[in-house]
Amino acid sequence: MSSITLTKLSKSYGSSTVIDDLSLSIPEGEFLTLLGPSGCGKTTTLRSIAGLETPDAGQITIGEKVVTCMEQGTVLPPNRRGVGMVFQSYAIWPHLSVFDNVAYPLRRQRVSSKEIQHRVMATLENVGLDHAAHRSATLLSGGQQQRVALARAIVSKPDVLLFDEPLSNLDAQLRISMRDEIQRVRSQGNTTSVYVTHDQSEAFSLSDRVAIMLGGKIVQLDTPEAVMARPANLMVARFLGVENLLQGVVLRRDAGSALLDVPDLGATLTVKCRPGDANPGDRVTLGIRSASITVQSENAEPADESQYPDEPRNTVSGTVVQTTFLGEGAQYRVAVGASHVLARVWSNDSAPLPPNTRVRLSLPSHRITVFDR
Known part of the structure; x- marks a missing residue:
């Protein structure tokens, strides 16, 4: 497990400020959700943690490792950050089988074939897809493809799991099913997780804490129950409906x-x-x-x-x-x-x-x- 610390993080595109001097501490084992409307900066924040975006200023620490420090010119690539990520669009490789999709990060780490076989099949069993290990990933339903993406993210036992609106492409019933799947996988480990969504039901059902983001800033950070019971200000109340x-x-x-x-x-x-x-x-x-x-x-x-x-x-x-x-x-x-x-x-x-x-x-x-x- 690893904690995550963001210190004075900023990011702009032209004249538009997406992340505005953001600081945030996420302790080991916490499941934190960045919740906010489109354009509030939540996905850019997540991608900065993953190393897929480079902020203009600030520092990101995962565990004891500084993975981004713009003042010192430190920007570690994603594969050196110890993170697993589940994308909105599944991002599975269509020419590979379910097994090979999930095995990909282990092969990049040069894990032995015997260990790959054991860990991939155990992970597929964990998400209910061991029966489909050798099928083409493109022949699966949307919900099954997202389970493949989840299995690929957790198979290497990363210090940090990142979720970029993973359920937004699924229909209502599949969203509920996949949300339950994420809860179940989460209950079997104690990985530090950061989840991005604009869906309040996802945020409140999954999270230990919820960070409400508006205009590139965190305007409220609390437990789901506290956020619902007492919005921090009128803007948050309007966003929460x-x-x-x-x-x-x-x-x-x-x-x-x-x-x-x-x-x-x-x-x-x-x-x-x-x-x-x-x-x-x-x-x-x-x-x-x-x-x-x-x-x-x-x-x-x-x-x-x-x-x-x-x-x-x-x-x-x-x-x-x-x-x-x-x-x-x-x-x-x-x-x-x-x-x-x-x-x-x-x-x-x-x-x-x-x-x-x-x-x-x-x-x-x-x-x-x-x-x-």
Whole structure:
């Protein structure tokens, strides 16, 4: 295993800065995902670690080895960095069999034929392709080809595994299957891994930590649970798809919560927040995910919220404007005051509520995030 350290890394193409003075430490054995929209610099960062891109400035250390130091003119080639990489496009050789594709890095390392036979077959068995060892790699399905690419990346037991959006070319069901495969392979070792994606479900399901990248910088670095629960700022919230963003003014606050006036809803809301998040008189933006909101018909019995005895529950009334059936549930657009609120309800035994239904929305205070406007 090896840790990875990036120090003041920068990269520009013409007048466009892709990586902006980026520093990052990844401890041994961690699975870290660089998550962000297209053009944010995540792939260039990954390729710089691999040695496939040369940064303009900065240093990259893998374990105890400095593999890139632009100030000293040090740039080791990819084959001397001890990394394995799984590419978005599979990058398998069409003229080689599955076995020979996977064996390629071992042959480059001049491993003995006996050892190659043992390690390749063991690795193919690990990814469920030992039965296809001598087939042409081009005769495999997309998901199987990506498993070949994964096997080739891990067969040489690299210190570091790099993943460049490896699931983006697969259909939805194959993405789930391959994501499970990566989790399974990962659980059998303790390799340091860096994964690049713009898909949040991949990032949150696979990672120990997630680094949100925007504009060439890391703007939030935390566990998946912390990133989802408390986006660092409004830009991160928008990228993560927080659907409901409302303007408010802080009326008062105590140690753990604040009372806010939200004119768009015609309501006051209690919000859990940390000291310094908001002070009386501050104009703020509130963010709450649609899936955090409970929807009930006004004619229904109020929900039992006794499991939250100390949790303030904000309740507002509105009218369903639009109902969208999602297969596993429904999404409602609800007119509340002068605004619309999106609420997503997952599968239950009730039929979706039709438009024009009067409803109560419950907005749990600990699910509302306060952002400085």
